[in-house]
Amino acid sequence: MTAVAAPETLKPPRTxxxxxxxxxxNLFSTWYNALLTIVTLWALYALLxxxxxxxxxxxxxxxxxxxxxxxxxxxxxxxxxxxxxxxVYVLGxxxxxxxxxxxxxxxxxxVAIGSAGLFLALLPFSLDIRLRWLGLGVAVAAGLVVxxxxxxxxxxxxxxxxxxxxxxxxxxxxxxxxxxxxLPRVNTNLWGGLLLTFLLAIVGITFxxxxxxxxxxxxxxxxxxxxxxxxxxxxxxxxxxxxxxxxMASIMLPLFLPEQIRVDRVVRxxxxxxxxxxxxxxxxxxxxxxxxxxxxxxxxxxxxxxxPLVMGLVVLPQALRAVIPSLVGQFISLFKDTSLVAIISLFxxxxxxxxxxxxxxxxxxxxxxxxxxxxxxxxxxxxxxYAARRLEVALGVGER
Amino acid sequence: MASVVSxxxxxxLWRDVRVLSALGQAIFVVVIIIVGAFLYGNVRAALQRQGLxxxxxxxxxxxxxxxxxxxxxxPSESYARAFTIGVINTLRVIGLGIVLATLLGLVAGVAxxxxxxxxxxxxxxxxxxxxxxxxxxxxFFWFFAVILKLPNVRNSITLPGPIYTNVRGIYVPWATxxxxxxxxxxxLIVGVIVAxxxxxxxxxxxxxxxxxxxxxxxxxxxxxxxxxxxxxxLPSAPLTPDVPTLxxxxxxxxxxMSPEYAALLFGLVFYTGAFIxxxxxxxxxxxxxxxxxxxxxxGLRPLLxxxxxVFPQALRVIIPPLTSQYLNLAKNSSLAVAIxxxxxxxxxxxxxxxxxxxxxxxxxxxxxxxxMSLTTSLLLNIYNRRVRxxxx
Numbered sequence: 016m017t018a019v020a021a022p023e024t025l026k027p028p029r030t031x032x033x034x035x036x037x038x039x040x041n042l043f044s045t046w047y048n049a050l051l052t053i054v055t056l057w058a059l060y061a062l063l064x065x066x067x068x069x070x071x072x073x074x075x076x077x078x079x080x081x082x083x084x085x086x087x088x089x090x091x092x093x094x095x096x097x098x099x100x101x102x103v104y105v106l107g108x109x110x111x112x113x114x115x116x117x118x119x120x121x122x123x124x125x126v127a128i129g130s131a132g133l134f135l136a137l138l139p140f141s142l143d144i145r146l147r148w149l150g151l152g153v154a155v156a157a158g159l160v161v162x163x164x165x166x167x168x169x170x171x172x173x174x175x176x177x178x179x180x181x182x183x184x185x186x187x188x189x190x191x192x193x194x195x196x197x198l199p200r201v202n203t204n205l206w207g208g209l210l211l212t213f214l215l216a217i218v219g220i221t222f223x224x225x226x227x228x229x230x231x232x233x234x235x236x237x238x239x240x241x242x243x244x245x246x247x248x249x250x251x252x253x254x255x256x257x258x259x260x261x262x263m264a265s266i267m268l269p270l271f272l273p274e275q276i277r278v279d280r281v282v283r284x285x286x287x288x289x290x291x292x293x294x295x296x297x298x299x300x301x302x303x304x305x306x307x308x309x310x311x312x313x314x315x316x317x318x319x320x321x322x323p324l325v326m327g328l329v330v331l332p333q334a335l336r337a338v339i340p341s342l343v344g345q346f347i348s349l350f351k352d353t354s355l356v357a358i359i360s361l362f363x364x365x366x367x368x369x370x371x372x373x374x375x376x377x378x379x380x381x382x383x384x385x386x387x388x389x390x391x392x393x394x395x396x397x398x399x400x401y402a403a404r405r406l407e408v409a410l411g412v413g414e415r
Numbered sequence: 416m417a418s419v420v421s422x423x424x425x426x427x428l429w430r431d432v433r434v435l436s437a438l439g440q441a442i443f444v445v446v447i448i449i450v451g452a453f454l455y456g457n458v459r460a461a462l463q464r465q466g467l468x469x470x471x472x473x474x475x476x477x478x479x480x481x482x483x484x485x486x487x488x489x490p491s492e493s494y495a496r497a498f499t500i501g502v503i504n505t506l507r508v509i510g511l512g513i514v515l516a517t518l519l520g521l522v523a524g525v526a527x528x529x530x531x532x533x534x535x536x537x538x539x540x541x542x543x544x545x546x547x548x549x550x551x552x553x554x555f556f557w558f559f560a561v562i563l564k565l566p567n568v569r570n571s572i573t574l575p576g577p578i579y580t581n582v583r584g585i586y587v588p589w590a591t592x593x594x595x596x597x598x599x600x601x602x603l604i605v606g607v608i609v610a611x612x613x614x615x616x617x618x619x620x621x622x623x624x625x626x627x628x629x630x631x632x633x634x635x636x637x638x639x640x641x642x643x644x645x646x647x648x649l650p651s652a653p654l655t656p657d658v659p660t661l662x663x664x665x666x667x668x669x670x671x672m673s674p675e676y677a678a679l680l681f682g683l684v685f686y687t688g689a690f691i692x693x694x695x696x697x698x699x700x701x702x703x704x705x706x707x708x709x710x711x712x713x714g715l716r717p718l719l720x721x722x723x724x725v726f727p728q729a730l731r732v733i734i735p736p737l738t739s740q741y742l743n744l745a746k747n748s749s750l751a752v753a754i755x756x757x758x759x760x761x762x763x764x765x766x767x768x769x770x771x772x773x774x775x776x777x778x779x780x781x782x783x784x785x786x787m788s789l790t791t792s793l794l795l796n797i798y799n800r801r802v803r804x805x806x807x
Contacts, residue, residue, distance in 0.1 A: 041532035048531050055533050240440040244447065254788035255781045256746035258760060263781075266773050270461040271454045347547075354549040358753055365552055372559075381560040389548045389556070396547035 089207015107154035115162020129155035219288035227296025252294035303334035501762030520691025558678035599653035606641030
């Protein structure tokens with residue numbers, strides 16, 4: 016056989032490949048697209064140039080640097096802040112060990128936390144703070160090493176249990192105990208900043224979950240009284256603004272309770288959030304319940320399971336698995352909505368910003384503070400939204 | 416065997432589903448009543464300690480405070496009137512907000528699908544930034560960092576119109592009605608009716624002949640014709656332009672948007688617009704490619720494909736989530752209280768602070784929002800039923 020010479024191929028024209036081709040295809044494909052591109056570029060320049068100039072030269076970022084501790088933990092006593100660091104380290108350790116145990120599924124999460132710690136350690140904080148951030152990276156690494164050890168299978172259960180216990184642990188650690196000297200009680204009035212924002216969101220979603228599931232089951236119940244009650248609750252709560260529910264919780268709750276019971280303001284706000292979010296969680300769960308095919312009920316019934324067992328063993332597990340992503344979405348919106356506690360004068364992240372701005376030393380620095388706060392909220396919300404998308408893929412929702 | 420197996424064996428009472436469910440509901444009702452009575456008793460006791468009488472009589476007393484925005488209000492007028500003005504102020508924000516947010520959302524949603532890379536990316540950045548930061552923060556930003564940083568009256572920013580923008584508000588040209596305005600308004604009402612008839616007629620013709628008749632276009636033309644003809648037929652112009660002019664220390668004339676209103680409106684529009692953009696994008700993407708290709712294969716022009724094939728189908732996906740965004744906008748307007756815009760929530764709060772009638776005020780506030788939410792969702796549900804896919 017004679018070797019066949021490769022036919023000589025013409026190269027594509029220079030205007031349809033490479034950078035030029037990309038530009039032509041994506042920015043200048045038609046005359047009006049080209050016009051649109053040029054107008055947009057001009058507008059972008061007109062907008063970004065002053066913004067960047069301000070950000071790099073005129074902006075007085077010291078308002079952020081000076082009040083960083085306030086933004087993070089509010090009035091939390093300085094000598095007790097190490098308790099909060101401990102919470103952060105435990106989170107890092109848990110993430111690392113989950114990575115070690117389960118591998119790829121937790122890798123992004125653990126790497127993100129660890130590298131965030133290392134990145135913050137590089138920023139020009141005081142040496143003490145930088146070492147503490149370095150500790151987060153160390154905690155993740157240590158967790159990874161521990162997770163990689165050839166442990167028996169039950170270690171996985173320990174880690175799962177640790178994850179479940181993590182939030183109660185954080186609450187206990189932050190709040191402290193009455194009679195333990197090493198862990199004195201920190202009054203909730205002193206909680207503030209990002210710490211309060213996170214605690215409100217976590218408590219809100221954790222406690223509203225069981226209520227939401229019950230409400231969803233109630234709304235799908237065959238018993239008219241229970242169905243009516245649950246429907247009424249869900250529709251009323253979803254029809255009014257969160258502010259009014261918070262306002263009600265903060266003003267009316269003391270009226271509704273006997274005189275001798277006093278509930279402090281943070282707990283009142285938490286109750287308001289739980290009441291509010293439960294209705295939304297219920298609608299999410301109801302969606303999940305509706306997604307479980309009828310055949311599942313019938314098959315479970317045919318196997319001889321009773322009503323509650325059909326629900327608990329067959330339907331709910333499938334329904335809840337389907338609603339995990341929308342629950343994360345709910346958590347993200349709750350995380351943003353915690354800012355509304357500023358209206359009932361709790362000092363969450365946003366309201367700390369307002370009180371810093373009220374300080375005459377930082378008069379008129381609204382832009383600096385708001386840009387910083389927006390960046391902070393954005394990083395957390397976006398990271399959680401990203402995690403939710405990954406989770407959706409991992410769980411294969413909508414594919415089974 | 417002779418014995419007949421009964422088809423309905425006697426179920427013992429404690430395992431009869433009907434008995435069990437009735438019993439369960441009865442227990443539920445009893446528990447609710449007990450809890451309700453407990454809470455009610457506590458409220459009564461608390462109110463008695465404060466020496467308050469429940470009831471809405473206090474709403475007739477003079478309010479004694481000023482309202483900085485909306486219809487004219489004197490402090491000597493009643494609380495009830497003050498609350499009504501709060502409701503009007505809320506509706507003012509919601510009405511304009513929904514229109515503008517829908518427009519912004521449509522533009523941003525289509526821009527995200529643009530074949531122009533730059534435009535698509537800018538729309539994506541807008542959506543991602545807005546959706547991942549709290550609305551209250553955005554409102555604070557608009558109010559404190561944008562509107563209150565505008566120049567003072569003497570150095571107002573002049574936009575074509577002329578629209579004057581300064582720290583006291585935004586002044587736009589408006590129109591004042593003259594004595595012939597009533598007649599013109601009646602002519603406009605007739606114009607609306609004529610336009611409706613034209614629309615219906617063309618729609619019927621479309622159904623009969625199967626051709627495309629551009630009903631909205633002709634209806635609009637009919638209305639415009641009616642408006643223009645009656646304007647010139649009347650002895651004097653029904654409206655005279657009212658342009659804001661600098662007189663003394665402030666602008667007079669025209670319509671003024673207060674800083675609080677402007678901040679609330681911008682905040683709500685940009686926030687809700689980002690969510691609507693995602694809904695519009697999802698709706699358009701939900702229309703399968705085959706539909707577009709089939710429509711093109713039938714010889715429809717691109718714009719007609721969009722109008723007759725893509726949009727009606729996308730609308731079905733868009734309407735339900737859009738409804739909940741409108742409701743969200745309505746509910747989020749209550750954040751006005753944080754920047755001092757006198758909406759129904761913030762006026763309700765003022766009344767509560769003055770009178771201490773927590774129970775009545777909070778029920779009034781919640782009832783107002785519930786009415787708004789339920790009306791909106793009812794109207795949009797009716798519309799949704801019309802555009803929904805009719806399944807066999």
